[in-house]
Each structure stands twice: as structure tokens, then as C-alpha cells.
Amino acid sequence: MAPLDLSSIAGSISWYLIFLLIGVAFGAVLEMSGFGDSRKLAAQFFLKDMTVLKVMFTAIIVAAVLISASSALGLLDMSKVWVNPTYLLPGVAGGLIMGVGFIIGGFCPGTSLVAASTLKLDGVAFVGGVGLGTLLFSETAGLLGDARHATDMGRFTLDELFHIPLGVTVLLLVALALIMFYGAELAERYFGRGEKIDRKALLPSRKPYIAAAAAVLGISIVFAFIGQPSSIDRWESIARASGVSLQHRDPYIHPAEVVEWRQDISVYTRIIDVRSEGDFNNFHLAGAMHVSLSSLANKEFVKALKNVPDNTLTFVVSNTEEYATAAWKALVGGGLKNAYIIEGGINKWLSLYPPDLCIAKPLSSRAPGKEEMAFIFEQSVGENCYASHPEALYKERPIECDTKQQREHRAHEGAQTVRSVPFDENQKFSFTRKVKMQKKKKTGGGCG
């Protein structure tokens, strides 16, 4: 699935060649559209020649429709597509400054390259100016200090801003662009060619334009309806692409391996617990994060859970595996890396690291129901229990139930009677290690 994984050829000649060829296509199309001519570019700002607006916005809506369409069809993974982080204030300030530069110089960096390539002297001068301008910025960036990073909103897209689906956002953008084109055509007529605008001129008349506009609008309506893939859909294509199989139990990790990872200080191990609040309060792993299963239906919440350092290892847990697996699918579908499920859930965890009998007794009268805890907790211990943090490497497992009565009992009978099972410090569980930490692929921006 696109974007293509080019990591195998990263840094090689073929990799640079790809970017070179993209540049060739870019430069050629700009030149063909007349962007090598500063007079044509500047005429935009006197409403005489609206080529810049037409080309730019046509390019944006065509690309946006193609991107959202291929994402809707499962051909492109949007989460892997680079979206420039939004730094609102620097972006607006820089934009206003660039507007001034545009009207004075008659180019923007990309178009000046095209002009320079066709030996336009003003283009060459402009490129030189851009070079100096970037140097000026580099030298003075320190003066700006933190202001450069003000209003960092991260990856923030229009659909997220207005809380509407991606397909609908693209549709509205297309409609807006078509309206702007209509205005641009009228502006060119009036300001550019000095023609009078009568009633007849207000009606769109050029058939190819009407047909093209209808086609783009139609396509975006179709894809607004088809919608973007849900987390579950995404999970399925991600799983297929990465070869993860639930049937082969790939993401299910033995509790003892989880305990090992909790001891590894180079990795931040995170536990996401999707059980009920009651169960969570009764017992949970030390440091576990309680997340309700229903909240994972919210895309923005899932996105927030993705916002963790690259060395974060996430284990999803429920009482058995059912809820955890559903939650895991939502997280992986949302793009979370290095996520696994604790095999057997809390019930298996407690069977391997059993709490003292005074805290919890195994459910013996019947089998536990669906996603029911297999231990009855006499007290709600939360994470204040040995089983919450077996990684603590006690030399001798602490006795947790230490009432006066039990102390007396122990003195007579011996420590083992308060335990549900005899504790063996050397007990090693046999399991196969499965977790492989994936490094995040470094994606850069389009500029710099």
C-alpha cells in the first residue's frame, strides 16, 4: 500500500533519482503553465491574469481528490503521508512577508528556479536573493528564539478543524475552488481584457470547463459518500502489509515477557487496560492506563494515544483477550506502532503471579463468564499488590496480608499458609519472546 516503503533503497542513487524525476515533472509543468515569466505572475495581483490562482488551486484540488480517493479505496495509507505541522503564527507572519516579496520580486522560490532555468535574468537575480534571504534567516534565527515555534498545532488538517469527514472537506474545497475559478474568469475579463460584464457574461458558457468542473465535483461527491476507511479497515490492511496474523497469535505476548520489558529501562513500557472501572479498581498493573473500549471509537482520542516517544512499547490488556484484541485493532488501525496484547489477559497474569489469599481468591464455584475476572477480590487493591509489579525483583516475595491474626497464624504454621500457591523465587516461566521494537520511519517535509 502506498506510500511505497523505499527504506530499502534509501540513500542510494535510485532514491535520489526518484526525487530528481519528481522535480523534473514539477519544473516542466510550471514552465508549460507560464510560471517562468515574472510579469505573468505579478499580473495575478492586479487581477489581470489569474493563472497563478487557477493553477495553484486546480493542483490542490486535483491532488486532494486523488489522495482522498486512493485513501478511501485503501490504496494509500493517509497516516503515513507527511502533513506539514501547523505553526500558525510563524506561518501567517512568513506568508505575509512572502506576499511582499512576491509583489516586489515577481516570483516565489519554485517559479524563480524555472525562470532561471530558461535564462531569465530576473529569475536568476531572484534565486540569488532567496539564497541570501535564507542565509539571513539562518543567522538571525536565534534572535527569534522561541517565537519560531509558537502556536505549534502539530499535524492539523481542515477536516479535524471543522470536525467533518475528510471526503466532505475535500468536496467543500472543490466547490470553493470552482467558485473562485468563476470569479477569476470574470476578473480576467474585466481587469485583464477590459471587457464589459453583461448578463450573458455571468453565465458559465465554455462547455469543456463546465464538463470538467462537473466531473471533479462528481468524483468528490462519490468519495465523500464512500468515506475513509475506519480503524478496523485500516487495521486489516496494515496487518496484511506487515504480516501480522491474529490466527498465528503474533501479537499475544506472555506475561513473563511483559515483566521483562517492564524491567528494561531503555524502553518505555505502557499498559493500556480496557476493562471496566470496577475491575480496574480491584486490580491493575502498576502504571496501567485505564481506557474505556468505547472511547477508542473516537479517532482523535486514538490519535492522542499515538503521541508517545518512539521507544514506547504498548501492551493492551483486558480480563481475557476479547476486549483487548478489539482495542488493539483500533489502536493499530489508528497507526500505533509497537503495540501488543497480553496473552490470557489479567486472568492469566494473576494465575502466574497470584495475590495472597486475603486479597483475592480464585473463582472456584464456576467458570468465569465472558471478560469476567477469574479472581474475586476481597479488597480493591488497585496497584498496591505484588502482582501489579512482579518486575520489582524481590529477593523474597513480600507477604501482603499481615493482620495481627495472620502474623500469629504464620508464627505457628509457617509463611506458606497465607499464599494461594507456594512461591518459588526461581520460578521461570517458559515462553517464546515475540516483541520486536520497530523504529519509526523518519519522514521529512517537502521543504528543507
Next chain:
Amino acid sequence: MTNPREARAYINPYLGGTLLGVVLFGAFYITGNGIGASGAINRIMVAILELFAPQHVDRVGYLAQMGGGTSFSLESTGVAMLLGTLLGGFVSGMVNRRVKVELRKGPQISPAMRIGAALLGGLIMGYGARLARGCTSGQALSGGAVLSVGSFAFMFSIFIGAYALAYFFRKLWN
């Protein structure tokens, strides 16, 4: 014009825009990134600076990010793209007979003024582009295609800035 080797006409802007949109889409599809220009120009400047004052490059944070220490600033996909842009522009210019040493300027100003304005405009643009973390190709087009809020805000700012000052600089062009 009676020149038999006349330049060909420019293509229809909507067609040009569509082609550009396809190129943009292709870039995202193949590489996951869009296109850009100002970053590469910045890197070339750093490379030039490296020849004269490498210690300076190491010491100024913004420069060091691109070319400090042992890293080679020209070794970047952006620079490859810039070279391609120059090549593509040139090839199209040749095919369309538009490669010509000339100066495009408004009728009311001298060539020297035009060169000066181009230098000044470029200087302002270069500064603004680094502040905004991209230029129209990188921020506006690529960011717009993926619906980045910052890119649209940036785009409108450019248009506002230019339109607001157009009246004052009308003599440069008309």
C-alpha cells in the same frame, strides 16, 4: 511577432493545474512527501558557506542542522528535487522555444531596477519562506493537497500580503 521561431503558447492553466496536481499526487504516493524548493536553496547556501567558513556553519544552530560537523548539506532529497526542477524547466523551455536570455519587467522601470527588485524580492521571500517553514511549492501546494490548516493560513497570508501592497508597487509591473 514575425519571428519564425516563435515561442509556443502556454498551456491552459486548468490543464497545467491538473498536471501539477497529478505530479503532487505522484510525489505523495511514491514518497509520502510533497514537493519543495526553499529548503534546498537554503542547503545550497550552507554548502557554499561550508567552503569559506565551516566553523561558522558548525556554530550557528540553524546552519548546523543542515551542514554541521560531518553532514553534507547537499546530500538531501530536496536538493535532488531542485536540480530536477531546473532540468524540467529547461527542457520544457527548450521544447517550447522559450529559453532566451532576457529580462521580464514592467515598461516603466529600467532593467537595473528590475534586477534590484528581483534581488530584494528574493531576499524577502527567502527570509519569509524559512520562517513559514516552506514556500508556495512546499507549504501551499503540498500542504494544501493534504488539507493542512497551517498551509491554508499561509496561502491566504501570501495573497493578502501581495494584494495589499500591489497598489504601491504597481509601477514595477504596469
